[in-house]
Amino acid sequence: MMMENLTWDEFEKIREEISTVIIPIGSIEAHGKHLPLNTDVLAPIEISKRVEGEVRKKGGDILIAPPIPYGHSFVLNVYPGTINVKAETLRAYVKDVIEEFAKEGFRRIILMNGHGGNIYPLIEASEKVAENFDVEVWIINWWIDFREDILSVCSSQGHAGEDETSVILAIKPELVKMDKAKGEKRTTKVRRIRRDIGLELFPDGVNDDPSKATKDKGEIILDIVSKKITKLILGEKDAY
Numbered sequence: 001m002m003m004e005n006l007t008w009d010e011f012e013k014i015r016e017e018i019s020t021v022i023i024p025i026g027s028i029e030a031h032g033k034h035l036p037l038n039t040d041v042l043a044p045i046e047i048s049k050r051v052e053g054e055v056r057k058k059g060g061d062i063l064i065a066p067p068i069p070y071g072h073s074f075v076l077n078v079y080p081g082t083i084n085v086k087a088e089t090l091r092a093y094v095k096d097v098i099e100e101f102a103k104e105g106f107r108r109i110i111l112m113n114g115h116g117g118n119i120y121p122l123i124e125a126s127e128k129v130a131e132n133f134d135v136e137v138w139i140i141n142w143w144i145d146f147r148e149d150i151l152s153v154c155s156s157q158g159h160a161g162e163d164e165t166s167v168i169l170a171i172k173p174e175l176v177k178m179d180k181a182k183g184e185k186r187t188t189k190v191r192r193i194r195r196d197i198g199l200e201l202f203p204d205g206v207n208d209d210p211s212k213a214t215k216d217k218g219e220i221i222l223d224i225v226s227k228k229i230t231k232l233i234l235g236e237k238d239a240y
Helices: 008-017 039-057 087-103 116-132 147-151 162-171 197-201 215-234
Strands: 020-025 108-113 136-141
Touching: 020 039, 020 087, 039 108, 039 162, 039 215, 087 108, 087 116, 108 116, 116 136, 147 215, 162 215
Parallel strands: 020 108, 108 136
Antiparallel strands: none
């Protein structure tokens, strides 16, 4: 159920019946020359919708809130189209949003995150809210939390890589330019922070080889991830 499609009186009724809300959170940033800037938004929205469908199949219901599209993207800010929100700004904004849902009566708030740079601001925002409200906040980083499952489908993972490209091929194939899908894996033994480090670690905005991505792989990943998240929400013992 999409919150933005409800009237306020419909929402008032829904909040009495549903205890879980999902907030998709992403970023607008460079994803190579083959993926759209909103890749990190498309993925969590699609996963949220699939989770909602799976929950409904099992007799439950959840609310999907409007997405937060902008995120913290310091490293990839060296590329055009990356809109970087400062960590403290994102933290404060997400905290306010979570607090409002807590005040509305939701007891479980799931942040469906699609971007690595958001992780620490989301954790800090969630901790602040949890200190003051009777609420449980989940942060789901789909590409990290289900890494083993994803690597059973793809040979590698990385920014704008095989896994992420496959997922977008399954969601919005018309936005993917596979003729430009190229890249390589770059690693560093320690975290290095420098204004232009993205040029070194993410050449052309990529850190992996996306050339092996397929729509079928993306469908499998989305299916596995959404079903496992559904099991976690419903408290099923075989969630993992």
